[in-house]
Amino acid sequence: MQNSKTLFLCIFALNNLNLLKMNLSKPAILVLEDGRTFRGKSFGSEGETYGEMVFNTSMTGYQEILTDPSYAGQIVCMTYPLIGNYGTNEEDVESRRPWVEGFVVKEASRIASNWRAEETLDSYLKRHKIVGIEQIDTRALVRHIRDKGAMRAVISTTDLDEKSLLEKVNQSPEMQNRELASAVTIEKNYDYPAENKEKYHVVAYDFGVKTNSLREFAKFGCKVTVVTAETPAEKVLAMKPDGIFLSNGPGDPASMKSVVAEIKKLTNSNVPMFGICLGHQILGQVFGGTTYKLKFGHRGGNQPIKNLETGKVEITAHNHGFAVDAKSLPADVEITHINLNDETVAGLKHKKLPIFSVQYHPESAPGPHDSEYLFKNFIELMEKK
């Protein structure tokens, strides 16, 4: 890591230049598929980008959000207006690169102020070719999405014509039925080593896994073998895992029939299995349930989840646009957690098999650490075996 003081000085030198640029930055435009348009300023990379327009209500953690593979195919708007204040660094990444299609903020900080900062947000996005737009009424955008539902959008700094952009955005792919896990998964399996003594071996399906899940397993003494999304069940079982982990990831879970079929084979192995987010939605389908698209999803770090087994409430990080339909679940599956905001299914457990899953993100990053116990529960399941 660079010496923070030196960094400050570099930023100061750039500071006046940045200020001059403040009003000179290029125009950018955001057009939604229903024609609603926002004109603002370009930040990050220039260009044109398409995706599903969603919003996230976390006030911190923009770098983790940018690099969360579950955002593949989406343009993310942060509801907190000031983004980039503490810059970016090499530590707070959740995967090998940012995955958002575009980034929307009210005001991007011109400088980075934090002892761990290595780069400003603007320069980080430029380096990773992520198109951003700032200085728009993000609250109006969020209210629009809330009322009308998540929809396709385009950000452009090259074509500023609303009509032409509207045409183009209506030709871009919809999130419904879109399979994206294969686009974000790794190309080759790899091992993530345990911290301290290795006690268990976990095989993790990478549908878009966040590094903090792997860090959590490592912390509890697990070696994790991360495998690609298409890995057949037999190959996984051949690795003789103590546990199988189904990661989070992007896209419509209903589009992943072949993966669901492979996972179904694994359920008979009696190997403990733990799913998060997309992993949870896949398990829901494995058990015979169905998933549906939420109006605008849950994305943020303040969602109240009630653990029906303990009666306690945990504050959790969410990032999902689909949910498991409670009514579709068979009798041998128990709902263990619900979201108190809208009573959607947030956690499942098989009554006989050592399998459970949650819709949210116990690995946090960003978000509260209230649900870390789920990793412990998984370790205990492996221990019992």
Place this chain on the structure above:
Amino acid sequence: MPKRTDIHKILIIGSGPIVIGQACEFDYSGTQACRALKQEGFEVVLVNSNPATIMTDPEIADRTYIEPLTVETVTAIIEKEKPDALLPTVGAQTALNLSVELYEKGVLDKNGVKLIGANINAIKVGEDRELFKKAMDEIGVPSAKGGFAHTWEEAQKIVQETGYPAIIRPAFTLGGTGGGTAFNPEEFEEIAKGGLAASPTSQILVEESILGWKEYELEVMRDLNDNVVIICSIENFDPMGVHTGDSITVAPAQTLSDMEYQRLRDMSIACIRKVGVETGGSNIQFAVNPENGDVRIIEMNPRVSRSSALASKATGFPIAKIAAKLAVGYTLDEIPNDITKKTPASFEPTIDYVVTKIPKWAFEKFPQAEDVLGTQMKSVGEVMAIGRTFKESLFKGLRSLEAVKPLRLVGVPDHVLQRKLARPNSQRFSYITYALRNGYSIDEVHRLTKIDVWFLEQLQEVMMLQNRIESRKLNDVPSEVLRTAKEFALSDRRLAFLTESTEDEVRERRKNLGVTPVYKRVDTCGAEFESHTPYLYSTYEEECEAEPTERKKIMILGSGPNRIGQGIEFDYCCCHASFALQDADFETIMVNCNPETVSTDYDTSDRLYFEPLTFEDVMNIVEKEQPNGVIVQFGGQTPLNLADRLHNAEVPIIGTSPDSIDLAEDRKRFSALLQDLRIPQPENGTATSAEEAKAIANKIGYPLVVRPSFVLGGRAMAIVYDEQSLDEYMRTAVDASPEKPILIDKFLERAVEIDVDALADETACVICGIQEHIEEAGIHSGDSSSVLPAQRILQEHLETIKHYTFNLAKALKVKGLMNLQLAIKDDRVYVIEVNPRASRTVPFVAKATGIPIAKIASLVMADVKTLAEFNLPEVLPVPKIFVKSPVFPFKKFAGVDPVLGPEMHSTGEVMGVGETFGEAYGKAMEGAGLNLPKAGTAFLSVNDSDKGQAVVLARRLNKLGFKLIATYGTATRLKEVGLDCETVFKVNEGRPNIADYIKRGEIALVINTPLGSISHYDEQAIRKAALQFNVPTVTTMTGAEALIEAITTKLNEEKVSVRSLQEIHDGKTLMVNG
């Protein structure tokens, strides 16, 4: 978990009078708690000595005791009311300390009272630094190294652990005097030994220095099911070293990454669990090293606090209300979120705006105090502003402060500038912007102030924009730049200054260009869910969410930040206007920027605009809402100052007309009116220069009262006895000019002062209260104790006062409230001034008479009913004797002489009620924090004209069993009449002198009337010693007489009597409905 069924009756202890550090945020919290518990079906018993609060309104609790917050009185209340439980966490540190005392004295156990909200152990761990540190060590949360020392040897041991620099803080010294920072062993020895000597308990705290670290606060809530949520994070603009009450603070935290924020969150949760706060809110403070992220936990308050009130206003999450519900057994997931209606309270609010709180200081009131900020809080009020960016919220906040005279710095020498930047002071912000505009880099300013570069960069952006505008004419400022300026919250006034145009021109131009604000809602959830509560703030963006209704509506302008002279009393009036008009089926719209108040609770009015009270901001709301009426006479001087301009802009101001307001405030017009009505007033004149002042003085004769026009709280008001002091006043205290003339009045020495509050309209005039001041003329009415009904005024004078009041109400066409100040001297009644608006004493009078006079005034103003239709008597009856007494902040300002005069210094007030004057006055004194001495030695030192009276008082003291001690002159006189009296040196006569006696704890009471300038030093030394050692001191003979009366009553009573307002007014409290 459902609500507890084992308790039915709950006692709530309020926070008492407004003092620095405990202001009306505790009225806000307490009112919420009372209401929430009452709604849940509990019987609520409230005790609070502060009559100016909403919480002590008779309808808020079932039983309301306006009684002193002492163990004796609260014990009597507990014995009488037999509550099942005590909620100690909504009345600040006062309530916590009192609850611990009640517990330790066995009162709670004996009467079967359970503590709810926080248990004794949690309160103690939160309060005791050593226990807290130990608890934090056990859960691995780092706290600052250091500890308490009682001896130099102990201090030496501790400093080995802390290293240098080390911070030394002596316990219990005035304004924290005797402390400091030691950078080496030599300095340490000097400061530590000095601190041990200065502390009355020979105790110093030695700690590692974390000055300059970043400071954060988290507001945490926990329920009985062990669910814990963080309501809000706050980052201090001013780093460690400045009391958080004196810091600019910002919500949410701005410069922490998620990983770092979550670490503080985890520590907070661990802390609240370890300390053992079972239910409710706590405030936890952290310091973070900006170099490497090291964390130290500073403290935790197991109760609602100033910060929790701020966090509630900042997020829309009502912490005190929810805390009260948690205390009776509910869990967070069982309580709905008021704003979204559909989601539960078991979540963490997320906000999509920035909130900035800025303190307001009153150093101008304490010229002897050095303007430096440290660990002792000194601000008297605060403003909060909401914006979509930090720049917007900060500059809106600065505008909300109502700085009388913006500090426009020019040509500040570098060494001065650097000192002002490095040593925190009340004007540092102005010096920072000056430095940034004058070639200092952000880096240099950061080096000197340690303020995070992110904040400084934000300031710099605004400074650079101002520079771009400054060189242009208004019409040459491009539309886009003008819009950016408004996005940065530069006021029209500021833009007019920069472009050398007028505010009206700026307003017109930006409206022509379509640069107008929109209003957004505070909704706890970043717009994720629909908001059902119109809690609004302005911003310059696209979409407006105000959605004004078509109802008939009244807009009420609040009183802005608390300051000495304009505080909670005015907020009380504004709230009452809102309550009464809502009942009369109006939609009420509150505009205010003070986060401490009940008026800025989103529950108080139908619509809340959290906005500055400037012409620009108020007009914007008027244009959006189109109210049928606007009330300006309840919020003190702040809205009244806008009356003229609003009236000219055709805003429908209801109540007394702006012309009448002007008639009462314009000295010349008012004198002519009094002459017409044949009402005497002290001889007076208006001067625009020193020469004119001298001429007027020669005509009227000394002594004189001099003051600037249009001020509140007697700002820069003085009594001058000769030409020399008049000259000095004109030269140093004020800038007289034709726009701002100086008012000169004959000073009525030794006159009795009277305050009258009245209601009037064209159908009737009702005298609500004729209050007699205890202290004689010359002491600001806000600093004087007063009694209702008047005790010593002859019937004929009361008739005259009535007559004058009726005639003035008629002549001024008063519609609503009015306040008169009168004086009686040599059997003649004089009118000193008339204010056709709500006064500071409205809540006191309302509590004493049981008549909600502010509510009646609002209904009269809105033409709901005429005053005659209320069928009130000409003079409202008072069923008992009520005394109002002020409390002072002198202890917080080292070096200040605690003497009373025509400039107001008190921050708050208490009320005492009794069957006799002695009982009521005694209770008021105890409520104000004075222990009535019951035995011991009384010290007397009085001027010649008071010596006759001194003999009478000394005899009474002697009879009560007090020993007497006096300075030579007074002692001689007392001995002459045969009283046994010891003689003591004055301070300048040798040792041991009276100050030594006081410091040795040998004096129980000081009666010391001023002898003039010769003995000034002497008296000051006595007052300071008495202040430090908590010895009751009176400086007027009337005050001394009242105090002795109170002592006499106290010595004769067997048991303290307590009476609830509901009993006093016998349930006959008038209900006013439209």
